[in-house]
Amino acid sequence: MNQSIIKKQIAWDDYELIDTGDGSRLERFGNIILERPYPEITWSKSQPQEIWDKADAIFIRTKGDKGYWKTNKPLPESWKMTWQDLVSTVHLSPFKHTGVFPEQSANWSWIKNILAEQKKQNPEYQPHILNLFAYTGMASVVCAKMGAKITHVDSSRSSIGWAKQNQLASGLDERSIRWILDDVVKFVKREIKRGVKYDGIIMDPPAYGHGTNGEIWNFKSLFPQLLELCSQILVENPLFVLVNAYAVSISADRLGEMLEDIIISNVIAKSDYKIESGELFLEQANSDRLLSTGMFARISK
Numbered sequence: 001m002n003q004s005i006i007k008k009q010i011a012w013d014d015y016e017l018i019d020t021g022d023g024s025r026l027e028r029f030g031n032i033i034l035e036r037p038y039p040e041i042t043w044s045k046s047q048p049q050e051i052w053d054k055a056d057a058i059f060i061r062t063k064g065d066k067g068y069w070k071t072n073k074p075l076p077e078s079w080k081m082t083w084q085d086l087v088s089t090v091h092l093s094p095f096k097h098t099g100v101f102p103e104q105s106a107n108w109s110w111i112k113n114i115l116a117e118q119k120k121q122n123p124e125y126q127p128h129i130l131n132l133f134a135y136t137g138m139a140s141v142v143c144a145k146m147g148a149k150i151t152h153v154d155s156s157r158s159s160i161g162w163a164k165q166n167q168l169a170s171g172l173d174e175r176s177i178r179w180i181l182d183d184v185v186k187f188v189k190r191e192i193k194r195g196v197k198y199d200g201i202i203m204d205p206p207a208y209g210h211g212t213n214g215e216i217w218n219f220k221s222l223f224p225q226l227l228e229l230c231s232q233i234l235v236e237n238p239l240f241v242l243v244n245a246y247a248v249s250i251s252a253d254r255l256g257e258m259l260e261d262i263i264i265s266n267v268i269a270k271s272d273y274k275i276e277s278g279e280l281f282l283e284q285a286n287s288d289r290l291l292s293t294g295m296f297a298r299i300s301k
Contacts, residue, residue, distance in 0.1 A: 014081050015102045017282045019052065020291055021045030029090050029098055030081050032056045036096050038291075046287060059096045066095055080169060083108070086141055087169035089162065099136040099162055103280040103293045107242060108142045111202070114240050114300055115146040127199035127239055132184045132226075133209075137163025137177070139202050144176040151198075153180040153187050155211045183211025185222065188229045197235045204244040219248045227258060231266040238267065239301065244280075246294040252277040256297040263299060275299050 016028040022045055025038045035055040045052065057075060061067040069092045081088045081100055088100045118127060128149045131140045136159060140152040144167070154160055160179050167177055180187060184203075205226070209217035234241070241263055245255060256277030264273065277297040281290040 012081070012083055012102050012105060015100070017102075017284045017291060019045055019047040020284055020289060021047075024052075025291065026052055026055060029100060030079050032075060032079065032090075034092075034098070035059065037061050040292070046284075046289070057092060059092075061096070068094060078165075083138075085170070086138065086145060087166065087171075088136070088138055089165045089169060091162065101138075101293075103282050104138065104244070106280060107244065107296060107298075108139060110298070110300075111139065111142055111200075111240070111242070112146055114200075115143065115148055118239055119147060128197070129200045129202065130198040130230075130233070132188070132201065132203040132230075133205050134163065134202075135159050135204060137166055139204075140177050141166050141170050141172065143200075143202075144172050145170065148200075149178075150176070151178045151180060153182055153184050155181065155183055155209070155215075157181055181212060183213065183215045183217075185217075185226055185229065186211065186215070188226065188233060192229065192232050196233060198233055198238070199235050200239045200241065201230050201234065202242045203230075204246075205248075207247045207249075219245070220250075224258065224262065227262040228266075231263050234263070234267050236267070237272075237301075238299075240299060242296065242298040244294060244296050248295075252279055252295040252297065255295060259297050259299055273299050273301055 014030045018026040018028055020041050021043055023037055023039055023041050024035055025041065026035050033055045035052065035058040037059060056073055057069045057071045059067055060070050078089050078091050081090055083105055090098050090100055126147060126149050129143045131150060131152045134140055134152045134154045137152055140150050140163060143150040152163060160181055205219055205223055207219045241259060243255060256275050260275050279292050280294050280296060281292055283290060
């Protein structure tokens, strides 16, 4: 298994990690500067306080990841950012997130390259990609932009609405993505019964969550089951499987081993595929600091 460290792709012209320190990160999203808590940051700030004082909004945590934004000037309800030829909509959510995850551009580039190569080899074939826990949907937009048939599944109605904004802002037709509001485990079980197969699967499972009808998601207990179910809806020779994970209690190596144990052993010949796992990092501006933002494991030909 290949262990990788993937840094932020430089293609983001309008994102910058300005500084990190003392449990916070200072970032520029377009022309708006935000300060957000990040407990994993245990080191001191490298920039003077007057730089941090330029933040247009600061997230104030009240409980867990929930809280509110303290704004220092009037801000738009939403604004746009670009990655290559795609557009992502920024909102200030009550869970400190903005809906934009710049480090994921490394995986988006990886997906684009795979789909471009597949299109080169077989221009007439339209691969079917499944995106689970798809949230604001930029991975879905990437796949649709490359001509794939994409099914986007999330249990949050508001997140799907956010993803639709990204779809339209990126110049895609409303019919380019199939939207499913559902609990992911229940959806995959139904796809097994229907005999539906996918050429690739993307998933970004949280540590904990809830389905559309209050179903409890627990990564530790349910992720292996979900992988087993997903192995039953993959075609015999899939293009890829990609798993992102944040704040889960396993290592990137273990995540890769789980893909190998369940997906490789059940679906595809190991000799024909490669497995990579590792961490995603953001590069701090004008510094050699790297901020770890999550982990990934992925399989491809």
